[in-house]
Amino acid sequence: MTNWQNLQPRSFLEASARDRAIGLVDEGSFTELAGPFDRVTSPHLELLGDAVAFDDGIVTGIGRIGKTPVFVISQEGKFIGGSVGEIGGAKMVNTIKTAIDFHDDLVAKYPDLTDEEKPVVVISFETGGVRLHEANAGLLAHAEVMDQLQKARGKVPVIAVIGSKVGGFGGMGFVAAATDAIIMSEFGRLGLTGPEVIEQEMGKEEFDASDRALVYRTTGGRHKYIMGDANFLVQDTVEAFRKQVAELAPLPVADFEAMRRIGSPEKVENQLRLVALAAEMQPKDAVDVWAKAGNENAAGLLDVPFAEFMSTVKRLSV
């Protein structure tokens, strides 16, 4: 198993799913559930003659941060783009379900449990969404994860961490948006339709997916932080992500309600104001919106060092 101490200063962007899962919780506390030794591989890929993985590209398990039990889900982008199929989806669903059941049992048994002793779920996204090889099962898995997120709401906070190569796109972009809090690094990317797909469907004039600067200022962490799609922006180290999770983990579940971007009439109103602003502004580029948010040197925000960005940036509020 990877050395936890060595893992902490390392780039989150380059960390494997298993290293992220181990490194996001306290040292030595991670126990993998339905791991590679259980050998649960995708039956669909086998039929199609495609390579399989012993963990189906998703690491699930439980660890601890301080006094908080942390249920971890971590997606591996190197295995078919982190796509979610039947097995990986079931692992996600059951991890959240286990967290909810655990919470209910715990609260029934120990009614005066403090907030920091109640479980949270952390999902490290690295995925393009549904695994098209097993599309129906994959879609169903997305719906079931959504279902569990709704069941977890008000009981078990679900924290999304996004800072891996593939980002969080496709159906899993929706799932990420439906979590309680989102932590990103500037290298994290979040969206629904991924850059390549937009280019393929709408043409290079609409969106040039090979223009990495364009991709990052449209889907990357800095933009998402300004827009309020991400709640927190952290440095690209495993430690920085873990510390942000550790700050959130002991909070009362009610505090997470305020961090949500969707899920109440007020939040829908806010989203509608954003849509109205976009219709009124007709922005040609993300930078236009950054300027609207009150950033005087909006274009410069792309290149300033992280610390300077964090100290000077103004976030959009509508």
Place this chain on the structure above:
Amino acid sequence: MALHTLELTLEPATAAGPVKAPTHIGVTGSSDLEVLIQPEDLSGKVSVKLVTPVTGFDALWERVLRKFIDETSLSDTRIEINDNNATPAVVLLRLHQAYTAANAA
């Protein structure tokens, strides 16, 4: 169309014993593979189960695996591999990585 499974039983020239701890290494990424390696009483032999989309290279797989067993003198060990078009050099590298990790644990 279906995935190709190759099962081999190999015996080292001199048996140095099994790996210490069950270990998992690697990701079945493109041109890569993952390895499960674990000690098991197999009367001095090494059992290998390999799952790959590639066909027609069974003899080469056997040579690579035999080289690994000769280099490590591994015995009483079960090895399972999920491969996704890795080259022999990468296969040997991952096997050694798994061997090292399994003995360091």
